[in-house]
Amino acid sequence: MGRAPCCEKTGLKRGPWTQEEDQLLVDYIKNHGHGSWRSLPKLAGLLRCGKSCRLRWTNYLRPDIKRGPFSPEEEKLVIQLHAILGNRWAAIAAQIPGRTDNEIKNLWNTHLRKRLLSIGIDPQTHEPTSISSPLMGPLKRLPASPSTRHMAQWESARLEAEARLSLESSLLLAQSTPLTPNKRTNTDYFLRIWHSEVGNSFRNIDIKRKKLICSSPASQASVSGMTVEMGPKPEPEQSSSNPEPESKPNIKDIHLYAGYTHSSSSDEVEDSSDTALQLFFDFPGQNDMSFLEAQV
DNA sequence: AAGGGGAGCAACCGCAAGCGC
DNA sequence: GGCGCTTGCGGTTGCTCCCCT
Secondary structure: OOOOOOOOOOOOOOOOOOHHHHHHHHHHHHHHOOOOOOOHHHHHOOOOOHHHHHHHHHHHHOOOOOOOOOOHHHHHHHHHHHHHHOOOHHHHHHOOOOOOHHHHHHHHHHHHHHHHHHOOEOOOOOOEOOOOOOOOHHHHHOOOOHHHHHHHHHHHHHHHHHHHHHHHHHHHHHHOOOOOHHHOOHHHHHHHHHHOHHHHHHHOOOHHHHHHHHHOHHHHOOOOOOOOOOOOOOOOOOOOOOOOOOOOOOHHHHHHHOOOOOOOHHHOOOOOHHHHHHHHHOOOOOOOOHHHHOOO
């Protein structure tokens, strides 16, 4: 048995919406709100599936939608967010006011993906296509712009941490071995940063993943099996006298965790977790995709 | 001028999570 | 806990327009 259709298919109109249908939908939602999408078409006098109505409203008729071409800044933002969030269009759209997930998905598939490919960047990994790269590896070698490196490193570190947590939590469950706080690993350290307001800026929409990490026993306990050289830092152990669950992360620590140090001090970003977003969006002022081309 | 092909975009489809019963 | 309904999401399709030959 297949799935039951979301609505009665027979007698329902499909295809492009007419102005009259749009007007009916807008008028109804303005007066009553959308309520249950399933019952909306009947109440609004539309011969459409509720799903179709919802899609039409969210992607086209909603008053807060900004229509028209994407600005270069928006395109950059989409690329940056895609590097962090992947193909999670709704999450990306949530960071770009007035743009819908469908719009961003179309932009990506029709413009940005091709543009990245044309300059030799894998649109999925956001790394140069010519270089095969385990986590972090190529980032140390490439003369990328600092901000691009931040993004890639941040995401790579997060993915690595999650992968490790997945493995380690299962090991922990198997061994039930207590761990001492001073055996904190960089995975653990990264996760604390990730759980701080810095990471929060990027994952506030990522509820599911957040739950996975935060609820994992391994995210609370330290894990062993990985020795790290974190440079002069990390000494961020929670002292019992400190009521704050997590101290503010030092941006430099993120760099250190990510496994590289800047050759030029001018690259270094000043400590400010408030400007975490800026960290990711501090692209140089060049037009178009030159900031990416610099990676290749 | 006509038609073939590609690009862009709106809409559809199917899956999965959330939620209430 | 199981089940069914609703909603949200991402992938895909198909239509329309435009450009090139």
